[in-house]
Amino acid sequence: MLALLGIQQNLSAEQKQDLAGALHQITPGAVTAGSFRIAGLPLSDWLVVASLAFIALQAAYLIWKWRRDSRQEARDARRAELLEKAAALEGQGPA
Numbered sequence: 001m002l003a004l005l006g007i008q009q010n011l012s013a014e015q016k017q018d019l020a021g022a023l024h025q026i027t028p029g030a031v032t033a034g035s036f037r038i039a040g041l042p043l044s045d046w047l048v049v050a051s052l053a054f055i056a057l058q059a060a061y062l063i064w065k066w067r068r069d070s071r072q073e074a075r076d077a078r079r080a081e082l083l084e085k086a087a088a089l090e091g092q093g094p095a
Contacts, residue, residue, distance in 0.1 A: 041049070
């Protein structure tokens with residue numbers, strides 16, 4: 001790549017190594033940004049889509065959690081009521 005730019009002869013071995021390291025660090029970000037061009041959407045639009053999906057997941061989790069908690073509270077209330085009735089019946093005993 002450096003030969004294509006015509007600067008390979010003028011660089012020291014350390015500079016070439018630094019450039020190779022920088023290229024290695026840049027590549028994942030560039031590939032990621034390029035791959036997000038899927039479906040013709042730029043990266044900024046994909047971030048909006050991902051944010052909306054995350055918000056929808058959070059909302060779904062909260063709804064599930066609230067329904068589960070409500071059902072658990074109803075079950076606990078029913079259980080407490082049955083225990084009170086059982087205790088009242090035991091207290092009466094046979095006549």
